[in-house]
Each structure stands twice: as structure tokens, then as C-alpha cells.
Amino acid sequence: MGDRLRVGVVGTGAWAAQHARIFSRRRDTDLVGIVGRDPDRTAARAEAFDTVPFTDVDAMLDEARPDLVTVCLPNEAHFAPTLHLLGRGVPLLVEKPLVFSMEEADALLAEADARGLFFAINLNHRYAEPVARAKAAIDAGELGEVVFATWRFGGEANIGTSPHANLIETQVHGIDMLEHLCGPIRSVAAQMTDMTLPGTFTTLAVALRFASGAVGSLVGTYDSSYAYPATHLVEVNGTRGRLLIEDTVKRLTVSRAGEATRSVWEAGYFDDEARTFEYTFDRHVAAVLAAFRAGEAPPVHARAGRRALEVAHAIIRSHETGARVEV
Structure with a gap:
């Protein structure tokens, strides 16, 4: 992990654009890849934020080598991709909701705990x-x-x-x-x-x-x-x-x-910063990155998603x- 953290974003929806915006503009991060299902949509999003498009998450992990990955997918499609990323040993910042079932929430937390992974959720x-x-x-x-x-x-x-x-x-x-x-x-x-x-x-x-x-x-x-x-x-x-x-x-x-x-x-x-809803995420990201760099627990751990x-x-x-x- 160098002076600039390498960050990959999984997702190409409207709120995922906020993920890309933040990590492409911060001075202490490099947005090293965006993963999406649709090649044209993913290419357009990657071009907009001057990074590399991927349609396969494993290819992004292997080629871009991110230090941290953020996940912003359709609400009911969180479980399998998140479990896969945890299985690859990747530190994560995921969007809410964590998942829809308690069994899936427990499976994700167990995988993260077993691997000692940083696992944050965005309750911005x-x-x-x-x-x-x-x-x-x-x-x-x-x-x-x-x-x-x-x-x-x-x-x-x-x-x-x-x-x-x-x-x-x-x-x-x-x-x-x-x-x-x-x-x-x-x-x-x-x-x-x-x-x-x-x-x-x-x-x-x-x-x-x-x-x-x-x-x-x-x-x-x-x-x-x-x-x-x-x-x-x-x-x-x-x-x-x-x-x-x-x-x-x-x-x-x-x-x-x-x-x-x-x-x-x-x-x-x-x-304008304080009155803009999207910038609440910028504030959360700043706290997440500070904790990640310090080797500390996330300011809002994924367990908060399970609790909700x-x-x-x-x-x-x-x-x-x-x-x-x-x-």
C-alpha cells in the first residue's frame, strides 16, 4: 500500500458514479478500475473518470491490484459479489443495504472475520x-x-x-x-x-x-x-x-x-459542501480511508448493516x- 491507495469500484449505476467521482478526484487515491455488466455502459463510465473498464471482477482484481474495493450494485444483488470479493481477501466498502436475509448477512460477516478483513458499509x-x-x-x-x-x-x-x-x-x-x-x-x-x-x-x-x-x-x-x-x-x-x-x-x-x-x-x-447530500459520502470516505490506513476498524462496520x-x-x-x- 503506497502513498496513494488503489481503489476499484464495482457498479455503474447512478450512486456508483459518486464512488467513482470521489476516488478519481481525491489526492490520496487512484481509481484503478470500474467493473460493470454492460460493456458499453462500463466503458463510458470508465472514460468519464479516466480509468479502466472491466466486465469481470476477477480480471479487475488481478490486473488493477486494488488496495480497497467499493461495491455499489442493485440493492437485491449484493450477496454473491460481496461474498466473492471477501473470498478473494479484498477489503471492502459496500453500499446499504448489506443484504436482505439474516443468513446472508451472517455469512458475509463470518467470511470477513475469518479473513481479518476491513469491511465497511456506507450509512452516510x-x-x-x-x-x-x-x-x-x-x-x-x-x-x-x-x-x-x-x-x-x-x-x-x-x-x-x-x-x-x-x-x-x-x-x-x-x-x-x-x-x-x-x-x-x-x-x-x-x-x-x-x-x-x-x-x-x-x-x-x-x-x-x-x-x-x-x-x-x-x-x-x-x-x-x-x-x-x-x-x-x-x-x-x-x-x-x-x-x-x-x-x-x-x-x-x-x-x-x-x-x-x-x-x-x-x-x-x-x-456548498455542507448543504450537498452527496458530500456526506465524501465525509464518510475520508473517515473510512483514515481508519484503513491506520489499520483500525471501519468507522461504520458492516455489522451496522446487519443490525439495521x-x-x-x-x-x-x-x-x-x-x-x-x-x-
């Missing part, structure tokens, strides 16, 4: 400026004891074959965010609807209880639009105050109980049984 919402500031405020006791928390997020549908794509692909961010801010979720009680696409649960509402004794809610939908105002909202309310995160990167408001004034963070005129999946499956069981389910 954690790296938004309002979220980082909210976490610091909660940890500093500015809200007092957390009593309740709410996550609401929704936009256009991204339909796959799973009836629970909304939950496992998209609301995984909410599960991770609420536990990141408020600690472990201990039980869930869920309602879901498939009224707009029978057989696929496009909207869900979940009541939560945290290990701390706090309660919460998670509302996630594909029956909405990212064009609507207030697409995303997080509220955390404590005994001394509350905070609101709006649209992930837009605004953080912190209020103290009984006071009419409040403190607000939002990006200034020249601060575990909570998601408890939510599914609650919906199917009509009962509260312990996590």
Missing part, C-alpha cells in the same frame, strides 16, 4: 453536518434525558422484487440514525400498507421502544415525492430540550424547554403477527 446519513451536530448535542446532555424520537422519510418508489424494499433498502437509514442518536431499539410494533401496489409494502409506520426507556416512531414511504418540502424529518425530544433535523443536510434546530428562542445551524452562502437488518426483520414479524416484537 450519519455524516451530514446537522446529524453530527445533533449527535454532539445529545452526547453533551443538552437535551437532558431523551424521551422520544421520530424519523419520517419518503419519496418516489424504488421497486424491486422484495415486498419490503422500502423498509430494507431505504428506511435502513432511519433505523441506523435513530440508534446512532438514541441507542439500541428494544421492541417494535408495526403497521404497513400495500394499497398502492398490492403485495409490496410501500408505506409503513412503526412504534419503537429504546433500551433507555425512551419511545419513538418511524414513518417511511414510497408513496410520496422527493420534490415535496420536508421530505425528511428527525425529531429528538428530551427532558431539557429538543432538536429537529430537516432534509438531512438542510437545517438543525435546537430548542431548550420553556424558552422561545432557539439555535439554528444551516449552511452559509459559500458552504435485524431490526427490519423484527418490524416485518410485528406486521405479520400483529404483535409487538422484541429485537
